[in-house]
């Protein structure tokens with residue numbers, strides 16, 4: 001048995017994988033694979049409808065918002081957000097909390113002026129900047145709720161006088177969120193929601209249609225809303241597996257229930273790191289992520305032997321991102337507490353034998 005701490009594509013529930021495998025052979029006993037039916041068939045339309053309904057239910061999405069399943073990953077949203085929301089004579093505000101936030105703001109520069117309201121670049125993004133002012137004259141304010149590479153997470157969302165746009169790729173559906181506080185939320189599915197290949201967008205309808213430029217159909221949120229995410233052939237399989245994962249989440253008691261589990265899982269792991277003489281957590285304590293737990297060793301020479309021991313015990317995906325080094329345990333929704341306890345045992349055993 002493997003303990004999958006990979007940062008993404010990340011762990012999915014075992015039961016979802018089994019159901020997905022069955023649907024590849026025969027979807028609901030119809031004698032056809034999910035992969036070989038029309039996206040306009042009643043079977044697939046039911047899948048998409050259920051996926052949209054589950055997003056609305058799990059996140060209590062209010063009236064006036066549209067839920068889209070698009071392609072191109074979160075990185076395409078880095079460009080589509082300013083394409084659709086930033087007038088060519090206007091400016092957009094960004095909070096720079098890591099490489100992904102930086103990539104997002106770079107794309108916005110193709111469309112208009114960008115103001116970085118605050119950054120933690122000088123400390124290699126070990127904390128979330130606070131006490132900044134959001135410019136009221138900007139078209140929107142863009143934040144990244146969880147910084148996958150550095151293991152920091154916004155514990156509270158800012159109250160914004162302008163539409164708040166959030167990249168939730170690595171913590172979507174891991175905690176309660178008041179969607180009404182946001183103009184637009186987007187997330188690549190491949191960490192907490194499903195497989196790679198589909199991107200969730202939740203957009204408040206009335207923030208659209210305000211830019212002066214022409215937007216090609218595929219890149220225009222309004223076209224996608226009118227087409228019900230089916231302006232062209234959608235990523236059927238990725239949507240199906242996301243729907244199964246959302247069903248699984250609902251069965252577990254929804255976002256509020258998983259949030260409690262995630263808090264417990266993260267606390268147990270951070271406590272173990274803090275108590276271990278060999279390891280040190282990287283992120284500022286008040287900004288620690290409940291999804292990606294980054295930690296390093298005081299003595300980097302011990303890194304390789306530790307990774308080897310992890311490998312022997314079935315712990316995979318724990319090597320840190322190259323820009324931070326050390327280790328990163330991604331503890332997404334589908335990762336059980338039991339896997340974390342195995343990791344803690346291995347850390348303790350390693351510390352014991354390297355006194």
Ligand SMILES: Cc1ncc(COP(=O)(O)O)c(C=O)c1O
Pocket residue numbers: 008072073074075076100144146147148149167168169170188189
């Ligand atoms: C916070 C965040 N934003 C964006 C991305 C990029 O996502 P994609 O590969 O779907 O473009 C990632 C990928 O890890 C991420 O963690």
